[in-house]
Amino acid sequence: MSQDVFSSLVGDGSAMRRVKTLVQQVAQTDxxxxxxxxxxxxxxxxxxxxxxxxxxxxxxFVPINCGAIPAELLESELFGHEKGxxxxxxxxxxxxxxxxxxxxxxLDEIGDMPLPMQVKLLRVLQERSYERVxxxxxxxxxxxxxxxxxxxxxxxxxxxxxREDLFYRLNVFPIEMPSLKDRPEDIGDLLDxxxxxxxxxxxxxxxxxxxxxxxxxHYSWPGNVRELGNLVERxxxxxxxxxxxxxxxxRKYQIDFPENAQLIKSTPTQEGGEKKSLSVQEESLPExxxxxENTVSAPDITEAEPxxxxxxxxxxxxxxxxxxxxxxxxxxxxxxxxxxxxxQAAKLLQTNRTTLVEKIRxxxxx
Numbered sequence: 001m002s003q004d005v006f007s008s009l010v011g012d013g014s015a016m017r018r019v020k021t022l023v024q025q026v027a028q029t030d031x032x033x034x035x036x037x038x039x040x041x042x043x044x045x046x047x048x049x050x051x052x053x054x055x056x057x058x059x060x061f062v063p064i065n066c067g068a069i070p071a072e073l074l075e076s077e078l079f080g081h082e083k084g085x086x087x088x089x090x091x092x093x094x095x096x097x098x099x100x101x102x103x104x105x106x107l108d109e110i111g112d113m114p115l116p117m118q119v120k121l122l123r124v125l126q127e128r129s130y131e132r133v134x135x136x137x138x139x140x141x142x143x144x145x146x147x148x149x150x151x152x153x154x155x156x157x158x159x160x161x162x163r164e165d166l167f168y169r170l171n172v173f174p175i176e177m178p179s180l181k182d183r184p185e186d187i188g189d190l191l192d193x194x195x196x197x198x199x200x201x202x203x204x205x206x207x208x209x210x211x212x213x214x215x216x217x218h219y220s221w222p223g224n225v226r227e228l229g230n231l232v233e234r235x236x237x238x239x240x241x242x243x244x245x246x247x248x249x250x251r252k253y254q255i256d257f258p259e260n261a262q263l264i265k266s267t268p269t270q271e272g273g274e275k276k277s278l279s280v281q282e283e284s285l286p287e288x289x290x291x292x293e294n295t296v297s298a299p300d301i302t303e304a305e306p307x308x309x310x311x312x313x314x315x316x317x318x319x320x321x322x323x324x325x326x327x328x329x330x331x332x333x334x335x336x337x338x339x340x341x342x343x344q345a346a347k348l349l350q351t352n353r354t355t356l357v358e359k360i361r362x363x364x365x366x
């Protein structure tokens with residue numbers, strides 16, 4: 001099976017490998033599949049990949065969100081209607097089942113389907129036939145059914161909100177999509193995938209420092225991959241072709257994590273090397289040879305008073321430019337005192353080396 005089929009199923013962590021294996025196992029059958037998972041995890045992406053991997057790949061893939069359509073219109077959307085079936089039905093219209101003939105229909109948010117409609121859907125799944133609204137002609141259907149929901153359907157059954165017989169008709173082959181918080185090792189690959197889309201539009205992308213990547217890997221991601229996509233779009237607008245450090249992330253992503261936390265690496269490639277992420281800024285500034293232990297340590301940066309820019313507050317001041325100028329002078333002084341040793345300069349400035357490297361690049365102080 002071509003790997004292009006799974007190009008949209010991004011991630012090589014154990015959870016995503018398990019999803020890809022399940023898709024491969026069920027793709028060549030016509031078994032009904034129920035995809036479970038929180039909102040934003042990519043359930044429709046899995047459904048599309050399953051269709052693309054099946055023998056029906058050259059036929060239609062027809063999605064419908066069962067929770068987004070009013071109950072009184074859902075039957076017409078699914079099965080179509082005849083002319084004059086209701087007010088406004090001036091012509092006959094095909095439904096999604098008819099459009100998906102010989103292909104795949106994807107019933108998203110099936111848990112939100114009203115109970116009366118669940119009865120009609122169950123009959124279609126059992127008999128593989130349906131009638132348009134306002135008609136009496138039966139249409140036979142040869143389609144693959146994939147359903148998805150973020151709800152716990154067994155709890156909905158206990159609450160009387162979902163039919164147990166329909167659940168068992170749909171739950172022939174379940175696939176559970178993991179939440180993004182449970183697959184932090186895939187965040188680098190997802191960022192690459194999302195940033196690549198932006199590059200393909202001719203736009204420039206930002207580069208995340210290691211600390212900002214570690215923060216994103218420790219974030220809980222309540223909105224899952226959808227939320228990550230929103231963040232990628234925002235950062236691309238704010239920092240085109242610029243580094244994004246921890247302090248540049250929106251405040252809710254600036255979470256606390258252990259000081260010794262390390263970047264969770266991507267799965268090694270077949271050649272034995274690690275994947276390189278286009279979204280992670282690599283350090284390339286060379287460090288001077290380490291000094292001997294018995295050499296005199298650099299003086300405290302506070303001993304020398306920097307030549308700070310002056311400001312006349314009566315005439316107003318551009319605070320941002322003023323602070324940048326102060327920052328540049330402090331960095332230059334620290335580098336001078338340490339003879340260009342970035343690690344030592346970072347200690348004097350009480351900041352991370354990666355942060356200082358980015359600022360040196362940003363202010364072109366190489």
